[in-house]
Amino acid sequence: MLHSPIPLSAVYQARQRIAGRVLRTPLIASPVLSDQVGAAVYLKLESLQKTGSFKVRGAFNKILGLSEEERRRGVITFSTGNHGKAVACAAGDSGIAAVVCVSEHVPAYRAKAIAAYGAEVVVRGKSQDEAEEHYRRLQRDRDLIPVKPFDDPQIIAGQATIGLEILEDLPRVDTALIPLSGGGLLSGIALALKSANPSIRVVAVSIERSPVMQESVKAGKAVAVEERDTLADSLLGGIGLDNRYTLPMVGELTDEFIAVSEEQIAGGMTYALEEHGLVLEGAGAVGIGALLAGKVRDPGSCTAVVLSGASVDLPRYLDVVGERILRGSNRG
Ligand SMILES: *Cc1c(COP(=O)(O)O)cnc(C)c1O
DSSP, X not given: OXXXXXXXXXXXXXXXXXXXXXXXXXXXXXXXXXXXHTSEEEEEEGGGSGGGBTHHHHHHHHHHTOOHHHHHHOEEEEOSSHHHHHHHHHHHHHTOOEEXXXXXXXXXXXXXXXXXXXXXXXXOOSSHHHHHHHHHHHHHHHTOEEOOSXXXXXXXXXXXXXXXXXXXXXXXXXXXXXXXXXXXXXXXXXXXXXXXXXXXXXXEEEETTOOHHHHHHHHTSOOOOOOOOXXXXXXXXXXXXXXXXXXXXXXXXOSEEEEEOHHHHHHHHHHHXXXXXXXOOGGGGHHHHHHHTXXXXXXXXXXXXXXXXXXXXXXXXXXXXXXXXXHTXXXX
C-alpha cells in the first residue's frame, strides 16, 4: 500500500496543465546497453526537454497554478542552474517576473542561460545553503512567491508526468533508474509508477561525492554533506533542513540506493555520445554509468533509465568525453 502525501489526481492535473508547454520526450531502446546488462534497457530522453532538463515540468505546473494576485507579485527561486532556467522559462512564458538566486559554485554559463530567459539573476553565497539564505531575505523583502526546486507538491506532481509517459510507452517496465539529489524527480516518477504497479522497482542513483539524500534517509532526518566539485553538479545541494515531502517519499518509494564515482559518470556520458549520439550532462548520465559499472544489484528484465539533462559546459564536456573517446576506454 502506497502512503503518499500527494494524490495521483495531482499528477494527472499536472499533465493536463503542462501539456503543450513542455515536450513529451521520447523513450528509446538501447540494444547495446541491453546486451551488456542482460535486460531490455530503455532511455527516457529528458535531456531533449525544453531548457535542457526535466525541471520545466515542475516549474510550469507550479507557475500555471498560481492565482492572479500571485502572478502579479512575481516569483523567486534558488537553484544550481537547471531549476533556475526552468523557472525563468515558465515565468517568461506566462509573462510574470522572476528572480533567480544562485551560489558562486554555479558555472557562469548557467547564470547566463537563466538571464537569457528574462529573469533577474542574483549571484550570492559560497554554498547552496548560503544562496538559500540570501534568497529567503529577498523573498521576504520583495514579497515574491517562492518556487522551490523539489520539496513542493506541485513540483513533484510536474516531474511525475515523466512516470505517466514511461508507463504509456513501456507498459511492461519493471525497474526504473532515476538520478537523485533533492528527490523531486524520484518522488514524482516513483509515485506514478508504483500507483500503477507497486512491484515496479525504483533505483535511486546519487553521486559518491554528495549522497545527501541517501545519508538523510539513513539518518531519518535531513543532514548536511560537504559539497565537492563533481561532473554531476546538478546533483549538488542540500535537501533543506525543513524538508517535508521528498525525504519521506524517497524513503518510502526507493527500493535500492546506488552512488556512482566520477569515473563512472564520465563513462556514462561517453557511452551516451558514442552509442546514441546523445549529449548528457553528468547528472543525466549517472544511470547509464551505474549500469555499465555493474552497480545495479537487480536491473530487472525491462528497465527504464531516466536521462535527466543536457546542460553542459561545452569545453569541459569535450575535455572529459573527447579524452575518453580518444583513449578508446569505452570500446571492448
Ligand atoms: C535537478 C536535477 C536532478 C535531480 O533532481 P532532484 O529532484 O533534485 O532529485 C537530476 N538531473 C538533473 C539534470 C537535474 O537538473
